Amino acid sequence: MGKSLAYKILEDHLVEGALTPGSEIGIRIDHTLTQDATGTMAYLQFEAMGFERVATELSVSYVDHNTLQSGFENADDHRYLRTVAGKYGVVFSPPGNGICHQVHLERFGAPGKTMLGSDSHTPTGGGLGMIAIGAGGLDVAVAMGGGPFYMPCPKVLGVKLTGRLRPWVSAKDVILEVLRRRSVKGGVGFIVEYFGSGIESLTVTDRATICNMGAELGATTSLFPSDENTRKFLAAQEREDDYRPLAADDDTEYHELVEIDLGELVPLVALPHMPDKVVAVSEAAGRKLDQVCVGSCTNGSLRDMLAVAAILEGEHVASTLSFTVSPGSKQVLKMISLDGSLAKMVAAGARILESTCGPCIGMGQSPPSAAHTLRSFNRNFLGRSGTKDANVYLASAEICAISAIKGEICDPIVGGEQFPEITLPERFNVDDTSFVKPADDPSAVEVMYGPNIVKLEPFSEMADTIRAEVLLKTEDNITTDHIMPAGARILPFRSNIPRISDFVYEVVDPTFPERARKAGRGIIVGGDNYGQGSSREHAGLAPRYLGIEAKITKGYARIHRANLVNFGILPLIFKDETDYDRIEKGDVLVIENARGQVKAGNEVTVRNETKDYEFTAVHDLSEREVAIVIAGGKLNYTRKTAG
Ligand code: MIC
Ligand code: SF4
Numbered sequence: 001m002g003k004s005l006a007y008k009i010l011e012d013h014l015v016e017g018a019l020t021p022g023s024e025i026g027i028r029i030d031h032t033l034t035q036d037a038t039g040t041m042a043y044l045q046f047e048a049m050g051f052e053r054v055a056t057e058l059s060v061s062y063v064d065h066n067t068l069q070s071g072f073e074n075a076d077d078h079r080y081l082r083t084v085a086g087k088y089g090v091v092f093s094p095p096g097n098g099i100c101h102q103v104h105l106e107r108f109g110a111p112g113k114t115m116l117g118s119d120s121h122t123p124t125g126g127g128l129g130m131i132a133i134g135a136g137g138l139d140v141a142v143a144m145g146g147g148p149f150y151m152p153c154p155k156v157l158g159v160k161l162t163g164r165l166r167p168w169v170s171a172k173d174v175i176l177e178v179l180r181r182r183s184v185k186g187g188v189g190f191i192v193e194y195f196g197s198g199i200e201s202l203t204v205t206d207r208a209t210i211c212n213m214g215a216e217l218g219a220t221t222s223l224f225p226s227d228e229n230t231r232k233f234l235a236a237q238e239r240e241d242d243y244r245p246l247a248a249d250d251d252t253e254y255h256e257l258v259e260i261d262l263g264e265l266v267p268l269v270a271l272p273h274m275p276d277k278v279v280a281v282s283e284a285a286g287r288k289l290d291q292v293c294v295g296s297c298t299n300g301s302l303r304d305m306l307a308v309a310a311i312l313e314g315e316h317v318a319s320t321l322s323f324t325v326s327p328g329s330k331q332v333l334k335m336i337s338l339d340g341s342l343a344k345m346v347a348a349g350a351r352i353l354e355s356t357c358g359p360c361i362g363m364g365q366s367p368p369s370a371a372h373t374l375r376s377f378n379r380n381f382l383g384r385s386g387t388k389d390a391n392v393y394l395a396s397a398e399i400c401a402i403s404a405i406k407g408e409i410c411d412p413i414v415g416g417e418q419f420p421e422i423t424l425p426e427r428f429n430v431d432d433t434s435f436v437k438p439a440d441d442p443s444a445v446e447v448m449y450g451p452n453i454v455k456l457e458p459f460s461e462m463a464d465t466i467r468a469e470v471l472l473k474t475e476d477n478i479t480t481d482h483i484m485p486a487g488a489r490i491l492p493f494r495s496n497i498p499r500i501s502d503f504v505y506e507v508v509d510p511t512f513p514e515r516a517r518k519a520g521r522g523i524i525v526g527g528d529n530y531g532q533g534s535s536r537e538h539a540g541l542a543p544r545y546l547g548i549e550a551k552i553t554k555g556y557a558r559i560h561r562a563n564l565v566n567f568g569i570l571p572l573i574f575k576d577e578t579d580y581d582r583i584e585k586g587d588v589l590v591i592e593n594a595r596g597q598v599k600a601g602n603e604v605t606v607r608n609e610t611k612d613y614e615f616t617a618v619h620d621l622s623e624r625e626v627a628i629v630i631a632g633g634k635l636n637y638t639r640k641t642a643g
Helices: 005-013 036-048 072-088 100-107 122-128 137-144 171-182 197-201 204-217 228-236 302-312 330-338 341-347 397-406 497-503 512-519 538-545 558-566 578-582 594-600 623-631 634-641
Strands: 014-016 024-027 031-035 058-062 091-093 114-117 131-134 149-152 155-162 190-195 221-223 256-261 268-270 278-280 291-295 322-326 372-375 391-394 466-473 522-525 548-553 570-574 588-591 603-608 613-618
Touching: 005 014, 005 024, 005 131, 005 190, 005 221, 031 036, 031 100, 031 137, 036 058, 036 072, 036 137, 036 538, 058 072, 058 100, 072 091, 100 114, 100 122, 100 204, 100 330, 114 122, 114 137, 122 131, 122 204, 122 221, 122 228, 131 221, 137 149, 137 558, 137 634, 149 558, 155 197, 171 204, 171 256, 171 268, 171 278, 190 204, 204 221, 204 228, 204 302, 291 302, 291 397, 302 330, 302 341, 302 397, 330 341, 372 397, 466 512, 466 548, 497 512, 497 538, 512 522, 538 558, 558 570, 558 623, 578 613, 594 603, 594 623, 623 634
Parallel strands: 031 058, 031 114, 058 091, 114 131, 155 190, 155 256, 190 221, 291 322, 291 372, 372 391, 466 522, 522 548, 548 570
Antiparallel strands: 014 024, 024 149, 268 278, 268 391, 466 588, 570 613, 588 603, 603 613
C-alpha cells in the first residue's frame, strides 16, 4: 500500500515511536513560530528551562496579535520579544510586518519541513507541503531547545478534489464545505491531506486558506502536495531553491476519504456562532449587516485583497455599515499600495487597519450591540469579536466585499454579478528589511522585561488524593475563547498569569475566578470536544493557577488536552457518558490515591461524595504524560528529568 504525503514527512522526522494511529510519536521540528500573545510565555519558559540558544533550523517570533498599545503592557511585551529573540537566536518580525502565518508562508515555509507554532492556525504552512502543527507555548519552547514534539500519531483523512471552482466560489468555500460535512470535531485525530486533479487550479495561498481553517475541524494539521504551483509561488518569492516536489503515492489508501467536486460548490457562509454552521450563501442572503471585515490569516493574501479591491472599484460600501480591511502582511500591503488597489478600497470607504489580527481576535473594531457582522476570518465563537451579543458570519473575501456594497449578505451568483478578473504578478515585492536578525554576540543583548511580565512560580506536584468541588459544568464544544477569553481588554495580561486569571470563564460564568480563589481547588466537568479552537496555553495555565486539579469531560480537543497535561491538570474522560448527566455543579468529587490510580492503568474511580455514588473515568495519557501530570506539569518534569 502506498504512503500518504503526511506519513512520508512524519517518517522523515520520526525520532520516537512508530506510525501506528493513536500511539505516541516524537518528531523532530525544523521550524518554530511564535506570536506575541502566546510568545511571551513561550520565551519565559524557554529561559526558565535554561537553554542557551535555539537548536532549530529556524525560529521566528512574530508580533501580530497584541498591537493596540493603549497602555505600556503590549509595548513592553514587544520589547521583551525583540530582545529575547536577539539573545537566543530567533528572527524577530515586528508589529506591522504582518500576520505570522501569512508572513511565514511568504518568506520561510518550505515543502517537506516540520513546523511547530504557538498558534492553532500554524497549519497554514500546509499550503506549501509542510507538516505545520499548532501547540501550546511550552511545547514550542521545548522544540526551540531541540526537543522532539510528542503527539498521538494521527490518522490521515484524504480529501480528493476534482473539477474547478466557478467564479465567486473560492478556497474558503472548499474548507467551509469540509466543515459542513465533518463538523468542528470531524478532524480530531487526523491530518487532512488534499489530493486529486482539482488541486492544480489552487494556488499556494488558496491552499493555505484551506489548511488554515482546517484548524476549525480540530485536525492535527492539513497539507497539500508540493507541485508546479508551489514552485511558481516560491519563485515569485525569490525562494525557488526551497522547492522540492512532494506527493503521496498513487495507491495511498487513506484512513478516511472525502470527495469534493470543486465545480459543484457554491459560495457558503458559516452562521453564528460556530464555523461548522455552514449554509449556502443564498440561504443567508438579505441579512442586513452592521459591519464587514476582510483580512486575517485565513483571507489576507494578495489574491484576496486584489479580489476585494476589484469588486469595490467604482463603488462605495453601504452607509449603514463599517468596512475594515487588514492585509495579511507588509508584502501584501506594499503591493496593493503600489498597484493602486489600496486607493480603490479607500475610495470605497474602507477603514484600513494594520497588517495584524485586529478584529479577528477582538483587538479593536468590536461591532455594535446585537450586530450582524460578516467576516472573511476563521472563527465566529460567541463573544470573540469583543461584543458578547454580536452575530458573526464567516465567508470568503469576495462575498464579504460584494455584501459590504449591498449592505446585506449577498449571493452574487443569484444576483448575476460579474466576478472581476484578477491576475497575480509573476514576482512578489520581496522586502525583508523589517525582520530583525538575532545578534551574533548574545552576551551583548540585554533582555528587557517590564512590570506586567510576571515570571511563573512553579506549581506543586499532583495531590495524592484529589478532593474538590465541581466549580463549573459546561456543554459540548466549549472553546478556549470561552475558557480564557481574548480581546483588547484581556490580551494585554497574557504575560501576567495572576492578573489574566481574573477573566477565566468570563463569558460562561463571571463568578468563576472568585469562586475558584475562595475554594482554593476545583474540578471542571465538560462535554465533548472540550477546549477546541485556539492554542492558548493560558486556558490550561490560568485555571491551574486558580487551583483546578482535574477536568472530567466527554472528550478533549488535541491542543488543549496537551496544555492541560503541560500544566499538571489531570484530563479525565467519562467512561460512561451518562455519568456526565448525574453530576451537578457544587458536587464534591474525590479521587483517592490519584497518582497510584493514574499510573496503574487507564481507569480511575471517582467518588461523588455529595450524591454518594462512584463512577469510572478513563485517561488516555502515555507513560511520559502520566509522569508530567504527576510532576505538576512539564516545567517541573523537565527540571526533574534534566536533574
Ligand atoms: C486565535 O485565533 O484564537 C489566536 C488568538 O490566534 C490563538 C492564539 C492565542 O490565543 O493567542 C490561536 O489560534 O491559537
Ligand atoms: Fe490572528 Fe485571527 Fe489568525 Fe488567530 S485566527 S492568528 S487571531 S488572524
